[in-house]
Amino acid sequence: MNKRQIQKKKTRELILQMAKAEFVKKGFLNTTTSEIAEKAGIAHGTLFLHFKNKDSLIVEILDRELEEISSIIQNLISRAIDLEQLLLQYLDLLQEEEELFVVLARELPFYNEELRRKILFRDSIIRSHFHKAIELGIKEKRYRDVDVTSAVMFLFGTINYYLSLKPIFLKEGSVIKKFKPSIVKTFKQLLISD
Amino acid sequence: MNKRQIQKKKTRELILQMAKAEFVKKGFLNTTTSEIAEKAGIAHGTLFLHFKNKDSLIVEILDRELEEISSIIQNLISRAIDLEQLLLQYLDLLQEEEELFVVLARELPFYNEELRRKILFRDSIIRSHFHKAIELGIKEKRYRDVDVTSAVMFLFGTINYYLSLKPIFLKEGSVIKKFKPSIVKTFKQLLISD
DNA sequence: CCTCTCGATGAGTATTCAGTCACCGAGTTA
DNA sequence: TAACTCGGTGACTGAATACTCATCGAGAGG
Structure with missing residues (x-):
């Protein structure tokens, strides 16, 4: 894996990790994709490069x-x-x-x-x-x-x-x-x- | 009660009745105020003359x-x-x-x-x-x-x-x-x- | 070193709703 | 019957929020 691939995977894992933390705290329905992006320290749009939509993330x-x-x-x-x-x-x-x-x-x-x-x-x-x-x-x-x-x-x-x-x-x-x-x-x- | 008062009360009851029917069918959270107004055959805004907000209606x-x-x-x-x-x-x-x-x-x-x-x-x-x-x-x-x-x-x-x-x-x-x-x-x- | 790839960006779009308000006109009052 | 009251109207506003896309620039590849 080159630098890019490593970073990509890292970002993906970070999203999953932060999303789980938020979901557990506030529920799936009450967690917004913006919040997850913010917690993960990435742009809102980036989330949708890694997951088709909120549902598939859940x-x-x-x-x-x-x-x-x-x-x-x-x-x-x-x-x-x-x-x-x-x-x-x-x-x-x-x-x-x-x-x-x-x-x-x-x-x-x-x-x-x-x-x-x-x-x-x-x-x-x-x-x-x-x-x-x-x-x-x-x-x-x-x-x-x-x-x-x-x-x-x-x-x-x-x-x-x-x-x-x-x-x-x-x-x-x-x-x-x-x-x-x-x-x-x-x-x-x-x-x-x- | 004059005509106006009677009509007002009628409208209010109609809202309550239609709202209950929708709530029971689709749940409170998934029923919109517009739907209720539509079912009751009144303007959307009228609903808020009779109830402060959706919550108080519920x-x-x-x-x-x-x-x-x-x-x-x-x-x-x-x-x-x-x-x-x-x-x-x-x-x-x-x-x-x-x-x-x-x-x-x-x-x-x-x-x-x-x-x-x-x-x-x-x-x-x-x-x-x-x-x-x-x-x-x-x-x-x-x-x-x-x-x-x-x-x-x-x-x-x-x-x-x-x-x-x-x-x-x-x-x-x-x-x-x-x-x-x-x-x-x-x-x-x-x-x-x- | 030059070009191309592609992950990331974030302003922008689309949609869904609750709630507002200037205006209307039927009904009431004097 | 003229003036006023007030219930009703519905276009509009504002907020929330999922999802898009033109653009950027670091890194890959030759």
Whole structure:
């Protein structure tokens, strides 16, 4: 790679980096391309040399993030840990990238078809792992005979709710951290007889 | 009231009516003041003679709707029905005005402070009734010893999730109607030992 | 060293909207 | 019926914001 190519790649990475920072802070919908350019220290027009439009920039950022998160989840799964451990570690993961997930929880319904499908596809994979883990538990009589799909929806719906309304639940800090124990406890109560 | 006053009131009501129809169909954020004016068959500027700005129009519409819904809920509560009946009737209510609740579930995080507080205040009253009903059940040993706040969050979070992502769950019809049985069943399972 | 390439620039364009205001004319008042 | 009131009009303004393009100049290539 010659000087030009190096600089080009550098600029592109800088845009991605600054864009992610802004998106996480203010949401995708409320971040302007001018702001991103400003933060990256480049001209507004330059951004469009690297990305066809704002949407494709968002798609690329989310693709990277989701890919990374998915692989971490895959990792958790493959270690065949039990449901409680899986849930705890999943919540840890959400907590680490909480700002991003807050934005996703809020804005998902407003994204275009392509983006929504991508996000929900990753989501459905994660859900399916929980689904299987619960099914197994029922089969082995460790869990009560619940409606598995419905139970999974309760879990993901609740998490989504906490994320999307985060500012109501606390001024600062992590909602996931705060409610992790009660989420886990209540979900276990749904699955396990006392 | 003379002719002028009657006409004025008529226009105002027409705006409110058309605005609500558009808001319910396309959401508050995606409805323009021009569209509302057009649907109401008035000039764009006329809208601003009746409402200071778009926000105050939204606030008035939602105030009316929420007031009505609250009074219906109060009515349900006062009849001292059991939790299952309360939940079923609450879901019926959501189902009747489902389009509105879908919009609220999606857009709530984006409303201004005033509007969000109003909506969440009404919401918290409803939640508190469920809260009390569950507490009573626990005290009377009819229900398991669950974390009441957490249980209520599971319920409302799940409902909110179904509403906000409605198009994913079905092409047409009512999400609430479709998932009512599984929501009720799973929530009962959380509360009642088998 | 000369020419060409191409990444970067930023002023400019197009569009979308909320909100304004000078003016109009039907209805009210005296 | 003349003067006045006031609800309604719609072209206009201003702000926000995604995206374009003529131009520049550092670096590549011969």
